[in-house]
Amino acid sequence: VEEYKDFASRKSDLERTELQKDKTGVFTGCYAKNPANGDAIPIWVADYVLASYGTGAIMAVPAHDTQDNEFALKYNIPIKWVVKNEANSSDDAKQVYPGLGIIENSSSSETALDINQLSSKEAGLKVIEWAERTGNGKKKVNY
Numbered sequence: 001v002e003e004y005k006d007f008a009s010r011k012s013d014l015e016r017t018e019l020q021k022d023k024t025g026v027f028t029g030c031y032a033k034n035p036a037n038g039d040a041i042p043i044w045v046a047d048y049v050l051a052s053y054g055t056g057a058i059m060a061v062p063a064h065d066t067q068d069n070e071f072a073l074k075y076n077i078p079i080k081w082v083v084k085n086e087a088n089s090s091d092d093a094k095q096v097y098p099g100l101g102i103i104e105n106s107s108s109s110e111t112a113l114d115i116n117q118l119s120s121k122e123a124g125l126k127v128i129e130w131a132e133r134t135g136n137g138k139k140k141v142n143y
């Protein structure tokens with residue numbers, strides 16, 4: 001990981017975010033626990049994630065973000081689709097979809113959070129309520 005960090009740090013932000021470039025990264029050997037469902041999430045260091053974006057750490061969503069999808073496919077990282085385009089056909093079911101839609105594959109008896117079949121907007125509000133109630137997070141607006 002240290003060797004990779006040194007390699008990636010020699011690239012400019014422009015080089016690191018170029019959309020057509022080959023994304024690189026390295027698995028840290030560590031996992032984070034998703035508090036909403038208890039799943040273990042592999043932690044990677046990648047050159048296309050910039051420290052100036054948000055907190056500098058992101059949760060990649062490869063089913064719903066093109067760059068994250070390319071990275072996940074390259075490194076055989078499992079992809080979980082959770083937002084279904086209401087207008088999609090069966091041919092589009094496993095295509096990257098960044099928009100709003102209906103939530104699927106998003107329930108957990110362990111945490112008592114079930115947002116399946118809700119609209120993206122409704123689900124977001126329900127997750128914020130759940131996070132605040134359980135102490136896993138709080139609503140915050142960043143500009």
